[in-house]
Amino acid sequence: MELTDEIRISAPRDVVYRALNDPEVLKDCIPGCEELTQNSPTELEAKVVLKIGPVKARFSGEVTLDTTNAPDRFSLTGEGKGGAAGFAKGGAEVTLTEDGDETVLTYTAKVDVGGKIAQLGSRLIAGTAKKLSGKFFTSFGEIVSEQSVS
Template sequence: MELKDEIRIPASKQVVYDALNDPEVLKACIPGCEELIQHSPTELEAKVVLKVGPVKARFTGVVTLDQAGAPDRFGLSGEGKGGAAGFAKGGAEVTLTEDGDGTILRYDARAEVGGKLAQLGSRLIQGTAQKLSAAFFEKFAATVTADAEA
């Protein structure tokens, strides 16, 4: 499954980049995120409650950040396990481009899901993933904007 989109955030590239690396911001923006612990500058552990169709489960996972090329790009890859509900793994490549006083955030994400999630949710998963990523970036944009204005 692949997800691609772009969103304009009315904040400078550096502000956006920093926010992407801020566990508090991420925790607030990731839909269903209950816990986000930073183990090192590039390693995070997350607990996220996800619902896809009839499957609802708590996923625990490790996310690794790739900060090479900052602040123009940002990479992340991760793997989450939801017990009986299945598992998911994937990654995203994010690029940031200046656009006047704002920043264009482009993301190119791919994900693989397995287990019950894949079986039951196969028809729903693309839509759900799109909805979730849209929710994330909307909230992210709002948070960054609020922070920038504050």
């Protein structure tokens, strides 16, 4: 499954990039995130409760960042395990482009899911994934804009 989107955030690029690396901000923005720990500048560990259709499960995941070309672009790869509910793994390419006082964030994510969540049909999963990423970026945009103003 592939997800792509473009979001305009009312904050300069360095503020956006800093926020994307701030575990507290991420924890507040990721829907259902219970814990988020930064083990190193490029390694994160998270516990997230997800509900996809009739399946609700707690996923434990690890995310690794590649910040070689930051803040223009960076990539991340990760894997989450949800026990009986299944698992997910994937990666995303993110670019941050300055546009005046604002920043345009675009991302392309590729996610593979397995187990019960995969069997419920891609219709359901794609819709849920879009909804979750939408929620994430709405919250993220709000928090970052506030930070930028204050």
